[in-house]
Amino acid sequence: METQVLPFTDDSIAEAGRLILAGEPVAVPTETVYGLAADATNAEAVARIYEAKGRPSFNPLIVHVPDLAAAQRIGEFRDDALELAHQHWPGPLTLVVRLRAGAGIASIVTAGLPTVGLRVPDHPAMQALLGASGRPLAAPSANASGSISPTRAEHVLRSLGGRIPLVIDGGAARRGIESTIVGATGGPLRLLRRGPIEIDAEAASGAGIESPGQMASHYAPSKPLRLRAEAAEPDEYLIGFGVIDGDANLSPGGDLVEAASRLFDLLHSADASPKARIAVAPVPDAGLGAAINDRLRRAAHRA
Numbered sequence: 001m002e003t004q005v006l007p008f009t010d011d012s013i014a015e016a017g018r019l020i021l022a023g024e025p026v027a028v029p030t031e032t033v034y035g036l037a038a039d040a041t042n043a044e045a046v047a048r049i050y051e052a053k054g055r056p057s058f059n060p061l062i063v064h065v066p067d068l069a070a071a072q073r074i075g076e077f078r079d080d081a082l083e084l085a086h087q088h089w090p091g092p093l094t095l096v097v098r099l100r101a102g103a104g105i106a107s108i109v110t111a112g113l114p115t116v117g118l119r120v121p122d123h124p125a126m127q128a129l130l131g132a133s134g135r136p137l138a139a140p141s142a143n144a145s146g147s148i149s150p151t152r153a154e155h156v157l158r159s160l161g162g163r164i165p166l167v168i169d170g171g172a173a174r175r176g177i178e179s180t181i182v183g184a185t186g187g188p189l190r191l192l193r194r195g196p197i198e199i200d201a202e203a204a205s206g207a208g209i210e211s212p213g214q215m216a217s218h219y220a221p222s223k224p225l226r227l228r229a230e231a232a233e234p235d236e237y238l239i240g241f242g243v244i245d246g247d248a249n250l251s252p253g254g255d256l257v258e259a260a261s262r263l264f265d266l267l268h269s270a271d272a273s274p275k276a277r278i279a280v281a282p283v284p285d286a287g288l289g290a291a292i293n294d295r296l297r298r299a300a301h302r303a
């Protein structure tokens with residue numbers, strides 16, 4: 001794939017909007033770092049973010065929206081969260097709140113959690129792309145897994161060149177570090193990631209900093225889970241892959257983007273089924289399969 005780099009103009013944003021609606025990820029500047037954005041309502045589009053980044057595990061992603069009203073259609077805001085939103089949006093603050101039922105956010109975006117990280121960015125390019133696409137945009141930093149966050153279009157190109165169709169060049173990202181993340185989902189506000197916005201000690205009191213990869217923020221099914229199953233035992237709900245069919249199938253055709261896009265939905269289905277245990281067919285470890293297997297292994301050990 002050839003990666004185009006286009007300056008931030010009406011025309012490049014229109015092209016980026018078309019790509020987003022076609023299910024492709026696009027790199028776009030925000031005021032913190034460049035993000036790799038995809039339609040948060042399209043699970044396969046979001047799976048392509050992971051494919052492009054080569055990320056070996058699924059983390060919940062931040063959903064970018066144009067304004068607070070759009071955020072409130074997706075998440076439930078308590079008064080303390082609303083107050084922070086009024087104070088700091090648009091800006092480098094992400095609020096983790098309860099996800100509204102029926103909000104249309106793909107389960108791969110929240111990595112299966114009942115909560116969602118929301119941010120109203122303060123950058124004209126990201127705002128223009130939100131307008132052009134009309135979709136909430138899931139966007140982690142636009143770098144390959146393991147490399148540092150990009151603050152210029154050329155950093156994105158160096159890291160993801162050949163793996164994404166388009167980078168919008170909006171110059172240097174002003175802040176250069178990722179947004180502050182605050183959780184408002186139960187109990188007091190919690191500071192989940194430090195960033196450009198200082199949240200006062202009182203607001204964050206009682207908070208331990210949770211590092212991004214930490215497990216409290218990760219969904220796992222409540223039932224025992226068996227890996228690399230060729231067939232189901234009588235009390236197992238089998239999640240199939242490819243020719244190993246089960247109660248459900250991650251991807252009958254063996255497509256890893258499709259499998260990643262369905263992973264959390266099927267884990268939830270398995271959890272909700274009357275069967276006491278879950279089994280999952282072997283998934284190859286290549287490409288996105290590594291992230292799928294990482295999540296499955298964690299789920300297997302947790303139970």
Ligand code: TXA
Pocket residue numbers: 030032033034035036059060061062092094096110113115116117119139140141142177178179181192193211212213217
């Ligand atoms: O500045 C930023 O926030 C950049 C730009 C592109 O907006 N984005 C960014 O995304 O840093 P990312 O994917 O690197 O950070 C996502 C982190 C997760 O690792 C997790 O710590 C937190 O946000 N997060 C998102 N949703 C969450 C949730 N439902 N529960 C707990 N943590 C969540």
Ligand code: MG
Pocket residue numbers: 140141149
């Ligand atoms: Mg990152």
